Amino acid sequence: MSGAALKIHDQLMRRIHAHGVETYPHECCGALFGRDGEDSREVLDLLPLANRRDDSPRNRFEVTPDDVRLAEKTASEKRIELIGWYHSHPDAPARPSEYDREHAWPWYSYIIVSVQKGEPRDTTSWRLHDDRAAYDPEAIEITARSAGI
């Protein structure tokens, strides 16, 4: 488990779950905005995005560079940081696959929600090792009140 927990407000987590249910049986995806400190990282807002993988949307997602630039611009306008990404695994565990690892970037938090038969189940967060060899699980701390933006 990597250092500090990823804090996220209960309402934001519910929005991620709702997005996973909405797109089921396809994968959903979106950007996580927030603040990254030495001892803490907190999600303060989301940007749901379209899954651009038309050929295999049940078990793949893609955010194009144009959408990444949109997310970066949105974060800049909100004066917060783009700290990670979320996606769903329809009818699959909330664990990163080998395909996830091969395509991951360091530093970002990757939230994965498992959506089983249309219902959100386990939710996990992960961060890639510096050497790209594996992920570390990142604890999620659901908060009732966030610092706000």
Next chain:
Amino acid sequence: MAVKVIIPTPLRAYADKQASVEVQAKTVAEALLALTSKHTELKKHLYSDDGRLRSFVNVYVNDEDIRYLQKDQTSVREGDTISIVPSIAGGASDGLRD
């Protein structure tokens, strides 16, 4: 020619926490070589083992994707800005499913 290379947030830790690095180059390939020679830890995140840019690493000169220009042989001029922009991908399992 001096060009500025914008480093995306997830890679700044491997570039002395800088948001941008200035390098001397005439092409994108030269600029990226100069960048990764200066900050060697960036190499494994930008290039795969066969030495090609990873498929989810996108490079723009000013606002143009180099895929639609001359790829890494795209020329750069004094004052140009090269941006490294991630694309984000993943998914539940191996093998494609409709």
